[in-house]
Amino acid sequence: MGFPDRIERTVELSHPPARVWTALTTAEGLGSWFGDAAEIDLRPGGAGELRWEEHGAGEFRVERVEEPRVFGFTWHINGLPAEDPRRTYVEFTLEPTADGTRLTVVETGFAQLGPEEHESAFHGNVKGWAAELDDLTAHLDAA
Numbered sequence: 001m002g003f004p005d006r007i008e009r010t011v012e013l014s015h016p017p018a019r020v021w022t023a024l025t026t027a028e029g030l031g032s033w034f035g036d037a038a039e040i041d042l043r044p045g046g047a048g049e050l051r052w053e054e055h056g057a058g059e060f061r062v063e064r065v066e067e068p069r070v071f072g073f074t075w076h077i078n079g080l081p082a083e084d085p086r087r088t089y090v091e092f093t094l095e096p097t098a099d100g101t102r103l104t105v106v107e108t109g110f111a112q113l114g115p116e117e118h119e120s121a122f123h124g125n126v127k128g129w130a131a132e133l134d135d136l137t138a139h140l141d142a143a
Contacts, residue, residue, distance in 0.1 A: 005111035
């Protein structure tokens with residue numbers, strides 16, 4: 001039996017897709033909810049970085065940009081050595097709704113990990129996405 005490979009979360013946001021897109025794809029937006037600061041080159045192959053005062057920095061690579069509907073990136077798997085080439089893929093999909101935006105985030109790539117690595121990375125990111133999407137909602141609602 002294999003390990004779960006996919007984390008998927010959907011949230012209903014009372015904000016238009018353009019506003020949610022900005023929160024997901026700009027340095028100012030990402031640095032307001034997904035870290036303490038961020039940088040992003042918003043194009044396939046572009047580099048990005050998230051910085052946290054307490055946790056250091058994490059780099060990502062932009063893989064997919066279909067404004068204003070799909071944004072995807074790959075990033076380092078938490079708990080692996082920095083030189084490990086394995087990455088997971090994160091994709092945000094925005095769908096307009098009558099009341100705002102339905103945002104779905106999917107992260108895949110965990111099945112490539114061994115049992116101990118998987119336990120830490122997968123379950124850590126399950127908790128992480130719940131917290132981060134709460135932070136995104138609070139950020140959008142506060143503005």
